[in-house]
Amino acid sequence: MIRLENVNKSFGDLKVLNDISITFESGKTNLIIGQSGSGKTVLLKSIIGLHDVDNGAIFYNDRNFTELNHKGKKEIRKEMGMVFQGGALFDSLNVEENVRFPLDMFSTMSEKEKSKRVAFCLDRVNIQNANHLYPAEISGGMQKRVAIARAIALNPKYLFCDEPNSGLDPVTAIVIDNLIQEITKEFDMTTIINTHDMNSVMEIGEKILFISKGYKAWEGNKDQIFNTENQALNDFVFASDLFKNIKKST
Numbered sequence: 749m750i751r752l753e754n755v756n757k758s759f760g761d762l763k764v765l766n767d768i769s770i771t772f773e774s775g776k777t778n779l780i781i782g783q784s785g786s787g788k789t790v791l792l793k794s795i796i797g798l799h800d801v802d803n804g805a806i807f808y809n810d811r812n813f814t815e816l817n818h819k820g821k822k823e824i825r826k827e828m829g830m831v832f833q834g835g836a837l838f839d840s841l842n843v844e845e846n847v848r849f850p851l852d853m854f855s856t857m858s859e860k861e862k863s864k865r866v867a868f869c870l871d872r873v874n875i876q877n878a879n880h881l882y883p884a885e886i887s888g889g890m891q892k893r894v895a896i897a898r899a900i901a902l903n904p905k906y907l908f909c910d911e912p913n914s915g916l917d918p919v920t921a922i923v924i925d926n927l928i929q930e931i932t933k934e935f936d937m938t939t940i941i942n943t944h945d946m947n948s949v950m951e952i953g954e955k956i957l958f959i960s961k962g963y964k965a966w967e968g969n970k971d972q973i974f975n976t977e978n979q980a981l982n983d984f985v986f987a988s989d990l991f992k993n994i995k996k997s998t
Contacts, residue, residue: 749774750795750906750938755804757787757794764790766962768804774905774938777929777952781943782959783984789910791959792942796828796908797821808906826854829899829937831928833911837883837891837898843870844879847898854902869897873927889920893927900931907932907939913948921945925952946985949973958984 750772757765764787772778782788793799795806797813806813808824816824837846847869851862870879873893883891892912899907909928913921929952932939941948949956953970958981966978973985 749807749809750940751807752795753805753807755791755794755806756802757790757799758802764962765794765801768959768964770957770964770967772938772940773955775933775936776939776954777932778938778940778955778957779943779949779953780940780957780959781949781984782965784944786959787962788942788959792908792910792940795940796830797825826902827905829902829904829907831892831895831899831907831909831912833914837894839883842880842882843875843886843894846883846894847901850898850901865901866897869901870894872900872931873897887920888915889917889923892916892920892924896924896927896931900935903935905937907937909939909941909943911943911945912941913943913945918947921947922951928952929954949985960984 752768752770755765755768756763768791780788780791790799794801801814804814808827811824813821813824838849841849844866847866848862851857851865855862857865870876873896875890875893875897878886878890883894886894907928912924912928916924925948928939928941931937943949950970953973956966956968956970956973957964958966958978960980966976966981968976973981976982
């Protein structure tokens with residue numbers, strides 16, 4: 749679980765986050781949505797500690813992340829996994845080496861244990877016979893699956909995904925969504941996904957935070973979103989004719 753209490757963040761005179769309070773639950777896919785410039789990326793970066801908040805608190809279970817020193821924050825970061833936009837695999841490393849990288853950097857496993865863990869993670873994301881291929885030699889969807897395997901290599905308690913479906917076709921995007929949801933439940937992780945993909949919202953939105961102009965404008969789930977009277981949310985989610993028709997049919 750990750751809990752935010754009255755989080756605020758400004759850059760100079762520009763107030764980006766305004767008094768954000770919410771709880772992201774473990775074992776569920778928690779989505780942050782909002783228009784470009786709404787503050788959702790700053791919020792995600794604040795949660796993982798890339799930005800220091802001006803005031804308010806961010807709790808990882810019962811640990812106040814905002815009050816910890818560098819050493820304390822580093823310990824919590826060891827419990828995090830990150831899937832970056834675009835995958836962000838190392839071009840000079842093959843698939844196996846990419847997944848092995850965090851184990852080499854942060855674990856005390858033996859070489860045999862690392863190999864076993866890499867094999868498990870690749871199998872979990874349904875990657876076979878690709879260990880020695882390089883990122884340029886595999887598809888975008890496979891790159892995202894390798895990125896997920898790398899993110900779970902250290903068995904994290906917290907998984908963060910920044911636009912995980914960026915650049916993927918709709919069918920592959922659904923595969924990635926379902927994979928993230930499956931491993932979230934399987935390992936009881938607290939997963940937070942920053943996305944603008946409305947298909948993801950409708951597919952795996954178990955907890956949704958809608959940010960508008962730096963404020964928490966709405967929270968709920970994928971079922972409640974069809975009945976909301978929040979005009980800003982309706983304008984954002986049902987902007988396309990496809991989703992307008994879905995809303996009318998519910």
